[in-house]
Amino acid sequence: MKPYLRNKVPVAFEEVPEATAYEAGYLVTKNAGWRNVRPVVDVMKCKGCLQCYLYCPDGVISRDRENGKIKIDYDFCKGCGICSKICKFEAIKMEAEQ
Numbered sequence: 001m002k003p004y005l006r007n008k009v010p011v012a013f014e015e016v017p018e019a020t021a022y023e024a025g026y027l028v029t030k031n032a033g034w035r036n037v038r039p040v041v042d043v044m045k046c047k048g049c050l051q052c053y054l055y056c057p058d059g060v061i062s063r064d065r066e067n068g069k070i071k072i073d074y075d076f077c078k079g080c081g082i083c084s085k086i087c088k089f090e091a092i093k094m095e096a097e098q
Contacts, residue, residue, distance in 0.1 A: 035079035
């Protein structure tokens with residue numbers, strides 16, 4: 001099978017992503033229960049830079065309207081740990097699921 005190649009690069013701004021694929025809360029099925037670690041946010045260390053939001057493959061991170069920090073929807077989080085790795089302020093730690 002040959003890969004499809006385009007002759008020219010699209011220049012329309014509609015085709016350039018600005019953020020994650022979907023806004024937080026878009027997923028429709030809850031976590032299947034196989035997650036063994038989960039991210040926990042230290043709100044004192046969080047600067048609200050939203051790098052974790054941009055890198056989250058599940059789109060479960062959003063900004064809390066009250067304090068401007070992040071919050072995580074644990075119903076849909078897979079526990080992959082990307083948010084913890086990308087946080088340069090070490091505000092997200094992975095803890096064992098209980």
